[in-house]
Amino acid sequence: MYLPARKIFQIHNVLSALKSLALPPHLSAARPKRRRIALFALAGPLVSHAGRLLLRVGAEAERLAGLIAARLRLALLVQALPAG
Numbered sequence: 001m002y003l004p005a006r007k008i009f010q011i012h013n014v015l016s017a018l019k020s021l022a023l024p025p026h027l028s029a030a031r032p033k034r035r036r037i038a039l040f041a042l043a044g045p046l047v048s049h050a051g052r053l054l055l056r057v058g059a060e061a062e063r064l065a066g067l068i069a070a071r072l073r074l075a076l077l078v079q080a081l082p083a084g
Contacts, residue, residue, distance in 0.1 A: 044057045
């Protein structure tokens with residue numbers, strides 16, 4: 001399977017931004033394949049089926065994503081409160 005050059009550059013840009021802005025130190029120094037596996041494996045196992053790479057997301061990952069989203073909304077609300 002070959003990816004178009006534009007798609008490769010988009011993937012590279014996203015991984016570069018993650019590396020410099022969002023990843024913890026132990027992953028920012030890791031090789032690209034290690035970062036991809038570590039990030040995608042957080043939600044669930046990667047499965048190859050019918051020539052496609054699929055991410056199986058379980059119920060636990062969905063609950064965790066909901067909790068993280070709620071925590072981010074609460075943090076934004078706290079920041080919006082007037083000081084005092």
